[in-house]
Amino acid sequence: MTRMKNKPELLAPAGNMEKCKIALRYGADAVYLGGKMFGLRAFANNFSIEEIAEAAAYAHGLGKKVYVTVNIFAHNEDLARLPDYLLELQQAGVDALLISDLGVWNVARQTVPEMPLHVSTQANTSNWAAVQAWKALGAERVVLARELSLEEIREIGARTDVELEAFVHGAMCISYSGRCLLSSYLTGRDGNRGACAQACRWEYSLIEKNRSDEGFDIEEDERGTYVMNSKDLCLIDHIPDLIEAGICSLKIEGRMKSIHYVATVVSVYRKAIDAYWNDPKKYQVPDEWRQELEKVSHRPYTKGFAFGKPGSDGQVYTTSSYEQTHDFVGIVLAYDADAKRAYIEQRNNVKNGEVLELLMPDGELFPLTLEDMRNADGESIDCAPHAQQKFSIVSDRALMPDSLLRRKVIC
Known part of the structure; x- marks a missing residue:
């Protein structure tokens, strides 16, 4: 493995201005955030154009970056406002846009041709050919699907020469790369257009067609009824594996989390990346880091797809509640x-x-x-x-x- 020339980026979530500044203060190299439209976290506070400009100026003053999500699956009516919005983002000084929809991508290429574009994880890029295809369309970076193993990431890294980004910590979606219709069906809130109600975390019963007034608890291994409640991702032990596989940006999930969550998790992963970069052969995770990650609100941790498809131990069956110390x-x-x-x-x-x-x-x-x-x-x-x-x-x-x-x- 040839060591990367540049230190990997630590990328943190920013649900509002306070979280943005906290993330950068606690060691993030860049933050990703959403505007008031075209993003997939409609219930985060999100940023006005003026606030995005403020965030970009604050980050740039620290020598850091701001990326903005424009990653909804757009419908026709979404496109009318898009070009003006993209120009506003360019004027605000953002460093890159995160896009998943090919139509939005094409509009961005035509409207702000000099703007760096990153492929959002919502595009579920899960193979090297797709990465190459996105590069041919002008992608500077591709955020890989969460459903990849380390072995698959290594192959993608070996067969491509575009920047690769991957999630290392945070909530996991039960649907493939977040492509879900459950929220839309049950609540009318479209998760693919930024309004997910997290219906997968609810408690469900089984109803028989001819006995609609009788609900039966759904049990799995006699442990409960939360059958779509994934554990949270935590890859703190595998920072060397990810970097050596070709990941240049390590991403934390959590734009709707608290500043306590953002500060704590960013602080731990800052230490982890620095420790690896200073002495790769001696990288280890001290108990203090693990204890820090337990202090914030989270579900039990999992390694996700890093070593293959998760089994039954990748889910929490007894509750959808969070835990913290x-x-x-x-x-x-x-x-x-x-x-x-x-x-x-x-x-x-x-x-x-x-x-x-x-x-x-x-x-x-x-x-x-x-x-x-x-x-x-x-x-x-x-x-x-x-x-x-x-x-x-x-x-x-x-x-x-x-x-x-x-x-x-x-x-």
């Missing part, structure tokens, strides 16, 4: 070195004297005791019970802005 309770807004006070915005009820855990954007992790809590008027308080209440604490240690405060969940 820690709650996100606050974010550091600023630190006054002269007064030795940290200014914090509450995200969950906290009390004076409480011992929390703090994660800084540089990846440092340590315990923090809330001491001498004061409200925004400088008055002493025993707790901060109000949503997003601002308060300060004394801290001899300088706390970086955007550091996150957590509390261990007591079961």
Whole structure:
């Protein structure tokens, strides 16, 4: 294996401006986000054109990039507004567009011919011939389908010379590359046009035609009724395999996740990529990284298709609920070195004297005791019970802005 000339990119989700900046602050090299139209996450907050321009300017100031999803499966009525939107994105300074529909691709090639285009995972590119075909159409990068094994990725990498991107962490869709009609059928919300209701996560019963008033629980191996509830992808152990297979961009799923999720997962994968790049032969995953990934809201983890098609252990049969070991309770807004006070915005009820855990954007992790809590008027308080209440604490240690405060969940 010839080592890649450039360090692999860490690509993070950005569901809104706060998440965008957090992802970049915690180590992402680039973020992907959706505008108010033409994207497949209609229920993320998403970005106006003005916000996209702001995000691009912020990223570029850090030497980083912003990619915008234009990856719906377009219908005729979607096309009328498309050229103007593409020109607006170009004017906003975005670095590339993610597209899945061939018609949208063709309009983009004609309207913004200098704009780099990436093939979205929704195009379900699962073989080297398809990658070559997309390159012939002008693709700078192809996001591979999630349904590929490492062996298949290696062959694609060996037989093509276009940039390859792959998901390494996050939710898995039960449908092939997200192509699903279930949400549309049950709710009228089209998952292929950005409005998925995640109907696959619901609990189902079996109804017999002549007994429509009787529902029977669907059981699989006597473990429950959630038959389409995939575990979450986690390939932290296989960063070397992915990079050596030819992946140049490692992608985290989660535009609808919290800033706690984005910051924590990005921080872990930043450390992983750096560790591999600094000494590939000594790459290993310390327990601390695994523990960090357990602290955020997630379903049990799986390696997905990395080593073949998932079996029954790739699903969660008993519940569609998430699990996590820690709650996100606050974010550091600023630190006054002269007064030795940290200014914090509450995200969950906290009390004076409480011992929390703090994660800084540089990846440092340590315990923090809330001491001498004061409200925004400088008055002493025993707790901060109000949503997003601002308060300060004394801290001899300088706390970086955007550091996150957590509390261990007591079961």
